[in-house]
Amino acid sequence: MVKLKEKIIARLDSLEKLPSLKNGSIKDALIEKGFTRRDFMKWAGAMTAAIGLPSVFAPSVARAAELADRLPVIWLHMAECTGCSESLLRVDTPSIDSLIFDYISLEYHETIMSASGWQAEENLENAIEKYKGQYILMVEGGIPAGSSEFYLTVGPHGTTGAEHCRIASQNAAAIFAIGTCSSFGGVQAAYPNPTNSQPLSKITSKPVINVPGCPPSERNIIGNVLHYILFGTLPALDNYNRPKWAYGLRIHDLCERRGRFDAGEFVESFGDEGAKDGYCLYKVGCKGPYTFNNCSKERFNQHTSWPVQAGHGCIGCSEPDFWDTMGPLQEPLTNRLYKSVFGGLGADATADRISIGVLAIAGVAIAAHAAIGAAKK
């Protein structure tokens, strides 16, 4: 722990020496908004907990936030629906999180930037050149690849999306695949993947941190940026290169309906009496037991709700190939009726055989549990 702290402090010292890009750290912004130093430290404490650090690191998080304006960010749009950008714009409570968005230097982001056409392309080229080795690259969307790279071109030179990713990733300080599409190919990569859409990690040889979710919560994005500022390294990752601090627990582990599951109380069909009473959604397809994400803890839109609260099961949107492996989305996995990709066996053909094996066993166990619950009634 002491060593880690020293490392962080050294990292912050080096960041402090970088020239400031513009006015206003997050702290200045807060004070401008009428927040006090005390509010700021409270916020830093909350963020420290959110990214899974012991509270002793809170002052370091606060200092990192004061330095955050020194981080240029380039955000590229590939084959996508823009939902990830939208998610980022929504920002979670407290709304001051949004200030990280405002107070990093967003050099290129097509949904927000004023410049278009040639001027937009200039902005991208200038940023890559000016902040060589310093900028964070965030990519949203799957990337058409192979001979069909031209399913996406951007800019007056008709540059393919894949080429944009390769160029921008060359000199990035850190690379984040934001959302399930850039992490795993996403919806356009679902069978039969007509555009040969690929994850960012298949396009660049540089290490990529996956921040999946359709869309991912903005907290998961911001937490990663803070992690980078603090450590100057990539966060600890799971088998799918997802940061463990955000994707370390199953939805099921902290679900508000977990007690119902344990009691064997299940919604049998949408709109039934069990649905009105908040029974477990496993039998109407909830994939919470197979899905690693923090939705059940963080929720969405300033903690307003999340799918299980709204009576709809988790669809497993932060897992690889979930469109093909988790369907039918409104039936339990072990009741699979329709064949999907890989002959209906799901994600078994992907890299991580071991964890999927474990999940399959869990699936059987859960189905047995559900059956026992029903028998008890």
Added chain:
Amino acid sequence: MSQRIVVDPITRIEGHLRVEVIIDDNGIVTDAYTGSTLWRGLETIAKGRDPRDVPLLMQRICGVCTFSHYKAGTIAVENALGITPPLNATLTRTLMSCALFMHDHPVHFYQLHALDFVDIVSALSADPFKAQDEAFKYTDFPYACGADHLKGVQAKVKAFVDKGNLGPFANAYYGHSTYHFTPEQNLIALSHYLECLRIQRVAAQMMAVFGAKQPHPQSLCVGGVTCVMDILNPVRLGEYMTKFQEVADFINRAYYADLVMAGKAYANEPSVLNDVGVANLWTHQEFQVSKNEFLFESGIIMNGDLSKVLDLDESKLTEEATHAWYKNDKALHPYDGEQEPNYTGFKDEKTINAQGEMVDTKVFDTKGKYSWIKAPRYDGKPLQVGPLANIVVNYAKGNKYVVPVVDKFLADTGLPLSAVLSTLGRTACRMIEAKVIADNGLMALNSLAENIKSGDTTTAAKYKIDKNKEYKGRYIGHVPRGALSHWTRIKNGVVENWQAVVPSTLNASPKDKDGIMGSYEACLIGLKVADPTRPLEIIRKIHSYDPCIACAVHVMDTKGNKLGNYKVSI
């Protein structure tokens, strides 16, 4: 000598869009081409899937109008299976639609479109006290326009500009000759730009109360809605109502007022007037607020003839691909459509860049194919859809919710009715639509409460999908960008076929076999571009449609070919 201007990417939109125009010696646009540079193929992916999964998949067409395709897909399946959802479910869906429109329209105006009218740099020289007085000219209750507040806005932005790094605001068209707001007016709009960033979070929460999250809500099921606990919880209803009122207040005091301000300031700017685009306007019934009542009605107006509103004949809708990167060029009905990708690429040419130099550029092969967007036609003619079509059709039909708002807006701005058929009108109609919803949407909440009080707590209809039966169904409705339809066939219990004809496909369509333009292209003809290196006028016009290009690119293949096997050779 004529010259070609390439604008790619068009930013501040959803998706990937390129516009090319040809201008003559006087800078007048003589020809225009708009094309999408992205293809995703979601309808191909829908095939063979469980019909209950596809609405969630279709939702991923767009993360901006994120509820539109979810609801459309769900209703298309319900229509195919012959399901009528319970009233509680329908009203809840209306409340979610209210949230979507009340989110989408202000965000479009302030975050995506306003900088086409507002010069941020000019706002820095404004007198905050004068600006405070100015704000009262457009509403009796200005929003975030006190001199002290405006001073703060100015100081914040000034500090930002002074440091020399404008981030996302860099390299814009500040000082362009077609900006017409005074420094004080720019400051008012800038204040609302920042306020909208906050308000849009509240509007997103409105969606999340019943929808779990926004973007990509997750509380619909074929047959109804799943959020029964939220519907039966008075605290949740109150939460929605309070947030609704907060956003409605912004729409009435800021959004409405700013459009009156823009209507006056831009009343004589030629680049935003006299450009209806395609004058065939289509809208469809939406917003059921009680058992039998809807806020907006259906209809088609052809050739700009407001005296006649026709009914839609579904059989007359087709899509063709003469100038789109698909193999089959023929016009086919959505139930029978087919296409395979056929990418033919760009051509090499020198065009003018931002510095005014002639440089190597890739340009559209305008004689051949040049877009991933197909050309939908109605009875062989292009249509314009969107808030302009919705408001004009409903005005022509004498809709009791629409007429008074339009009349008040025209009186407040002094603009004639004909001014509605323009870029300025398109932008104003979006606001008018948002205001109609903000003023009346809570009727659906009242109806929901009344219905629950009467003892009806059903939220989902029961149904079975018979694997031995074939089904066919569609959704037709109105979403933030205009008329939307989804068409499906179900066979063997799985989706055999799926097609979405979306607003941006209709508006952004390339030319058809007869060379007839879609609305984006048509509205650019005759436009004077003041500076070919800074084509602000083009961007302003295109933004007025609120382009949503990921929606517009889609493919279907009824022959059952696996498109994944096709290789495109470049």
